[in-house]
Amino acid sequence: MSPLPLPIRCDRVEAELAELATFSDPPFPGVTRVLFSAPDLAARRWLQGRFRAAGLEVRADAVGNLFARWLGEDPGPLAVATGSHIDAVPHSGRYDGTVGVLGALEAFRALRESGFRPKRSLEIVVFSAEEPTRFGVSCLGSRALAGRIGPEELAALRDEAGRSFAELREAAGLGHLPLAELAPPRYAAFVELHIEQGPLLEREGAAIGAVEAIAAPAAYRIRWLGEAGHAGTLLLADRRDALAGAAEGILAVERAARESGSADTVATVGQIAVSPGALNSVAGFASLGLDLRDINPERRERVASAIREAFVEIAGRRRLELSWERIYEDPPAACDPGLVAQILASADRLGLRARRMISRAYHDSLFLARLCPTAMIFIPCRAGKSHCPEEHASPAAIEAGVRVLADCLRALAG
Numbered sequence: 001m002s003p004l005p006l007p008i009r010c011d012r013v014e015a016e017l018a019e020l021a022t023f024s025d026p027p028f029p030g031v032t033r034v035l036f037s038a039p040d041l042a043a044r045r046w047l048q049g050r051f052r053a054a055g056l057e058v059r060a061d062a063v064g065n066l067f068a069r070w071l072g073e074d075p076g077p078l079a080v081a082t083g084s085h086i087d088a089v090p091h092s093g094r095y096d097g098t099v100g101v102l103g104a105l106e107a108f109r110a111l112r113e114s115g116f117r118p119k120r121s122l123e124i125v126v127f128s129a130e131e132p133t134r135f136g137v138s139c140l141g142s143r144a145l146a147g148r149i150g151p152e153e154l155a156a157l158r159d160e161a162g163r164s165f166a167e168l169r170e171a172a173g174l175g176h177l178p179l180a181e182l183a184p185p186r187y188a189a190f191v192e193l194h195i196e197q198g199p200l201l202e203r204e205g206a207a208i209g210a211v212e213a214i215a216a217p218a219a220y221r222i223r224w225l226g227e228a229g230h231a232g233t234l235l236l237a238d239r240r241d242a243l244a245g246a247a248e249g250i251l252a253v254e255r256a257a258r259e260s261g262s263a264d265t266v267a268t269v270g271q272i273a274v275s276p277g278a279l280n281s282v283a284g285f286a287s288l289g290l291d292l293r294d295i296n297p298e299r300r301e302r303v304a305s306a307i308r309e310a311f312v313e314i315a316g317r318r319r320l321e322l323s324w325e326r327i328y329e330d331p332p333a334a335c336d337p338g339l340v341a342q343i344l345a346s347a348d349r350l351g352l353r354a355r356r357m358i359s360r361a362y363h364d365s366l367f368l369a370r371l372c373p374t375a376m377i378f379i380p381c382r383a384g385k386s387h388c389p390e391e392h393a394s395p396a397a398i399e400a401g402v403r404v405l406a407d408c409l410r411a412l413a414g
């Protein structure tokens with residue numbers, strides 16, 4: 001006999017999502033919440049208050065990951081964990097990451113109010129800097145927990161204004177926690193609730209996605225060095241125009257991805273910096289951020305090589321100097337088949353239509369999968385839009401996701 005429906009209060013989640021969205025830098029109505037910015041620090045304080053109000057034990061680690069624990073009756077060494085991130089790329093939406101944090105909090109409250117008492121401890125993790133905005137490195141908090149970025153690399157990180165990770169974490173009140181003592185958490189399982197950030201679930205009318213694999217993301221910084229000059233007097237034959245070279249490079253990126261032989265290859269240049277950046281000056285310097293992903297890492301490597309060869313040809317022909325810096329090249333992650341089956345069973349028990357799928361976006365689960373059995377629960381978002389103010393997940397979609405998460409946690413920690 002299936003247990004009584006949990007007293008999940010979606011109005012409470014909606015109100016908390018709306019309040020969390022107010023912790024943002026302009027421009028509005030989008031959300032911008034960058035690691036250790038004033039809105040991020042305020043959001044962290046607010047969230048810790050919500051966790052404590054729900055009776056959870058809260059702690060932070062040296063890189064700012066937050067842990068909110070519901071102590072189990074027979075805790076043992078391995079807790080069951082869930083969670084996601086609350087940082088938001090510039091001018092984005094209010095659901096990316098936050099649904100997985102506030103949805104987990106609501107699942108905990110509803111389980112407790114239903115009289116459930118976990119044997120294993122249950123823990124919500126809020127990972128620092130899932131977005132690469134501040135330092136260019138994605139999933140900074142979960143990457144550090146998985147040991148994929150060490151204390152020296154972390155301390156060497158600097159943002160575009162030249163501020164170091166060390167000084168920013170000091171200002172965030174974390175300086176007293178030694179980076180070298182960052183210990184990977186020991187979990188029996190990790191399940192992350194997240195919006196799909198794509199159109200499949202909505203298109204198929206499915207309420208739940210059980211994620212089987214997470215695509216392999218890579219990112220690079222490419223710098224083109226030419227010669228700045230006067231837009232009127234420097235003739236075309238004499239130019240070493242860094243921006244024109246970078247522009248040819250951006251089209252070469254798109255061509256290499258299109259010619260990979262699979263729609264699963266995606267390559268994006270969404271970021272460019274130019275110097276001197278004057279209307280009437282020839283650009284002497286241009287820097288590109290390249291985001292390259294595929295569910296097949298070997299194919300991703302082939303496309304990265306093709307892009308690099310094209311860049312070398314362009315730079316040679318235009319007499320430009322070229323530097324190619326790898327920011328990260330991560331392998332894909334396979335989710336735990338047992339947890340995927342649990343998600344599908346929970347959805348079925350709740351009468352929710354579900355499908356297996358892959359995640360083309362990366363998530364902290366990409367790194368938790370290196371530490372413990374991991375899986376993700378996706379819910380639909382309107383037209384698959386994300387990383388923009390139009391991002392939207394309906395209250396019904398969020399409630400369905402929270403119900404499946406709570407049912408999974410009850411099964412895993414009960």
Ligand code: HGY
Pocket residue numbers: 130131132360361362363
């Ligand atoms: O870019 C991503 O895949 C994630 O949304 N940060």
Ligand code: MN
Pocket residue numbers: 089096131387
């Ligand atoms: Mn995101």
Ligand code: MN
Pocket residue numbers: 085096097130194363
């Ligand atoms: Mn996210």
